[in-house]
Amino acid sequence: MSKELIRLVGCTMAFDNEIVLNDINLYINDREFLTLLGPSGCGKTTTLRLIAGFLTPTGGDVLFDGVRINDVPPHKRKVNTVFQRYALFPHLDVYENVAFGLRIAKLPEKEIDERVTEMLEIVSLRGFENRKVTQLSGGQQQRVAIARALVNRPKVLLLDEPLGALDLRLRKDMQQELKRIQQALGITFIYVTHDQEEALAMSDTVVVMDKGRIQQIGHPEDIYNEPKNAFVADFIGESNILDGVMPEDYAVKFFGRRFKCVDAGFAKNEPVDVVIRPEDIDIVPPDDGHLCGTVTSVTFKGVHYDTIVDFHGFKWLIQTTELHPVGSYIGILLTPDDIHIMHKSEYSGLFGDYSSYSAEYDEINDPDIYPEDISEEVSETSSEGEAAKDEE
Amino acid sequence: MRNKTLAAPYLVWMAIFTVIPLGIVFYFAFTDGTGAFTLANIDNIGNYLPIFVKSVWLALVSSIICLIIGYPVAYYIAGRSHRGQRFLYMLVMLPMCISFLLRTMAWVALLDDTGILNGFITALGMKPLPLIRTNAAVVLGMVYNYLPYMIMPLYTVIMKIDPRLVEAAQDLGCSNPQVFRRVVFPLSVPGIVSGFTMVFVPAVSTFYISQKLGSSGTTLIGDVIESQFKTAYNPNLGAALSLVLMLLVLICIGVMNRFSGDGEVATV
Numbered sequence: 001m002s003k004e005l006i007r008l009v010g011c012t013m014a015f016d017n018e019i020v021l022n023d024i025n026l027y028i029n030d031r032e033f034l035t036l037l038g039p040s041g042c043g044k045t046t047t048l049r050l051i052a053g054f055l056t057p058t059g060g061d062v063l064f065d066g067v068r069i070n071d072v073p074p075h076k077r078k079v080n081t082v083f084q085r086y087a088l089f090p091h092l093d094v095y096e097n098v099a100f101g102l103r104i105a106k107l108p109e110k111e112i113d114e115r116v117t118e119m120l121e122i123v124s125l126r127g128f129e130n131r132k133v134t135q136l137s138g139g140q141q142q143r144v145a146i147a148r149a150l151v152n153r154p155k156v157l158l159l160d161e162p163l164g165a166l167d168l169r170l171r172k173d174m175q176q177e178l179k180r181i182q183q184a185l186g187i188t189f190i191y192v193t194h195d196q197e198e199a200l201a202m203s204d205t206v207v208v209m210d211k212g213r214i215q216q217i218g219h220p221e222d223i224y225n226e227p228k229n230a231f232v233a234d235f236i237g238e239s240n241i242l243d244g245v246m247p248e249d250y251a252v253k254f255f256g257r258r259f260k261c262v263d264a265g266f267a268k269n270e271p272v273d274v275v276i277r278p279e280d281i282d283i284v285p286p287d288d289g290h291l292c293g294t295v296t297s298v299t300f301k302g303v304h305y306d307t308i309v310d311f312h313g314f315k316w317l318i319q320t321t322e323l324h325p326v327g328s329y330i331g332i333l334l335t336p337d338d339i340h341i342m343h344k345s346e347y348s349g350l351f352g353d354y355s356s357y358s359a360e361y362d363e364i365n366d367p368d369i370y371p372e373d374i375s376e377e378v379s380e381t382s383s384e385g386e387a388a389k390d391e392e
Numbered sequence: 393m394r395n396k397t398l399a400a401p402y403l404v405w406m407a408i409f410t411v412i413p414l415g416i417v418f419y420f421a422f423t424d425g426t427g428a429f430t431l432a433n434i435d436n437i438g439n440y441l442p443i444f445v446k447s448v449w450l451a452l453v454s455s456i457i458c459l460i461i462g463y464p465v466a467y468y469i470a471g472r473s474h475r476g477q478r479f480l481y482m483l484v485m486l487p488m489c490i491s492f493l494l495r496t497m498a499w500v501a502l503l504d505d506t507g508i509l510n511g512f513i514t515a516l517g518m519k520p521l522p523l524i525r526t527n528a529a530v531v532l533g534m535v536y537n538y539l540p541y542m543i544m545p546l547y548t549v550i551m552k553i554d555p556r557l558v559e560a561a562q563d564l565g566c567s568n569p570q571v572f573r574r575v576v577f578p579l580s581v582p583g584i585v586s587g588f589t590m591v592f593v594p595a596v597s598t599f600y601i602s603q604k605l606g607s608s609g610t611t612l613i614g615d616v617i618e619s620q621f622k623t624a625y626n627p628n629l630g631a632a633l634s635l636v637l638m639l640l641v642l643i644c645i646g647v648m649n650r651f652s653g654d655g656e657v658a659t660v
Contacts, residue, residue, distance in 0.1 A: 089560070
């Protein structure tokens with residue numbers, strides 16, 4: 001990858017003594033597509049606003065090309081933003097919205113015209129020049145917002161949940177579109193979302209955040225396959241998370257059984273979190289299985305069935321393409337590759353138990369639910385969890 | 393259908409107290425004392441042209457001063473915290489809790505030749521100033537009384553401007569004055585127009601302010617209309633003058649609304 005462009009060094013942000021960002025260290029390379037991913041209230045938008053210049057960190061530094069820019073106002077930074085729900089100027093038409101930044105820069109009329117026209121071409125909005133922005137559909141407004149930012153040829157484009165207000169189909173199309181534009185123009189994208197699928201599909205690097213801290217930074221596949229803690233494992237995809245012990249390298253014990261695994265480097269007999277992805281589990285006849293359990297619930301999801309299986313009172317989510325009706329007794333087979341081991345963390349015991357499974361768990365992952373409600377839920381459960389941990 | 397029934401009480405009210413009286417004004421304007429049709433009243437209006445011009449002029453000056461004073465106030469209030477906004481808004485509205493007549497009388501007491509201000513000036517050993525019975529005093533009275541009507545709509549409109557639009561403008565390279573000129577001001581034009589209208593309309597037809605703070609030289613069209621009904625006993629001429637004044641106001645509002653429509657494009 002190419003050279004480093006932006007670096008956040010120990011950035012902390014507090015509003016009225018409430019810490020929303022806690023010691024954020026992050027660097028972003030030129031031409032990288034980096035996504036800040038996390039539930040609402042995790043600090044991802046705040047991080048973006050630090051880079052855009054709308055906020056000054058209460059601690060730490062923001063560096064751009066090696067120069068400290070903490071106190072540089074937004075209009076003097078070489079970044080542009082695509083705002084959540086677009087923030088287009090309602091008193092201007094499509095053309096003038098896109099031309100806005102160029103007019104402020106006082107470019108000659110001819111160049112403005114060329115660049116606006118070119119940009120409207122890129123976002124497929126030729127012929128819409130004189131429309132009022134209020135007359136456009138969500139997807140079109142979205143593209144005007146992108147064109148308005150990109151026409152200034154910023155070094156970095158910041159996108160704050162730009163697809164949040166679009167329906168699923170359009171969102172998928174726009175994901176492709178954004179990725180294409182990013183590659184065609186060779187610009188750094190810093191993208192904020194709470195939609196894990198979106199993050200995995202588009203990014204070179206994913207930064208998972210929660211409670212104002214970075215939980216994990218990595219390539220999408222690494223984040224998915226090797227989550228660092230229970231929060232990441234649960235937030236990115238579905239996970240069954242169990243308590244286990246590592247008696248030695250490449251072996252783990254849970255449910256009183258010993259399994260082979262591919263992880264090493266833990267202390268002898270260290271208590272760990274064991275992650276097993278629902279789609280990795282093979283269902284076999286009870287006699288051939290490592291573990292046996294009873295199916296308690298089945299939900300048809302289109303591509304697969306969400307099957308909940310009760311093992312000694314602990315319920316797992318298993319995703320299968322075959323139907324195993326409620327009440328059937330089944331076995332499962334786990335290969336070393338299916339088992340991922342994580343260190344215990346403050347999130348241990350909070351996630352990955354499907355004992356109270358209901359269709360509601362989908363809602364929590366549903367991007368259309370609005371942040372405020374969720375963040376409250378999350379903080380409630382987490383404070384309970386912390387109390388539980390203290391007791392341990 | 394539902395909307396119609398909800399509006400019914402007001403429609404009845406309108407019919408009884410607006411439409412019918414308006415019809416009566418029409419009738420009076422085109423008849424003489426005996427009830428016979430005549431255009432004499434309308435002909436007569438030409439004599440009052442200078443007074444019309446003066447009324448419009450003073451109202452216009454007052455409206456402009458209200459705008460110049462009111463805009464920064466509204467802008468400031470809209471930028472405060474929620475609690476601050478409520479408090480400041482209440483301060484703006486507070487004078488309106490006191491009777492309009494009383495407030496004007498208070499200005500008489502302040503500005504009178506032997507009033508409080510001149511008392512102060514003479515106490516300092518200077519000659520008393522001719523403060524009252526001037527155009528300036530009338531304009532002052534108008535501005536003082538109608539300023540809240542300018543601030544209210546301006547505040548409402550500015551407060552509703554999405555703060556993200558300001559951020560978007562900054563993000564696209566605008567310094568603070570540019571943000572104001574290119575985004576905040578154009579988006580507050582509807583508030584300017586409605587504030588201007590709300591000050592201009594009562595100001596152009598006022599008679600009490602000019603009677604108390606003005607002189608015979610500052611007689612306004614409102615005073616003339618009042619005198620036609622109360623002292624000259626010529627309600628027909630009064631009705632004709634009212635009709636013309638109404639027309640004038642409607643034209644002014646029309647022009648201003650037109651200006652706001654163009655205003656959006658003109659600021660591009």
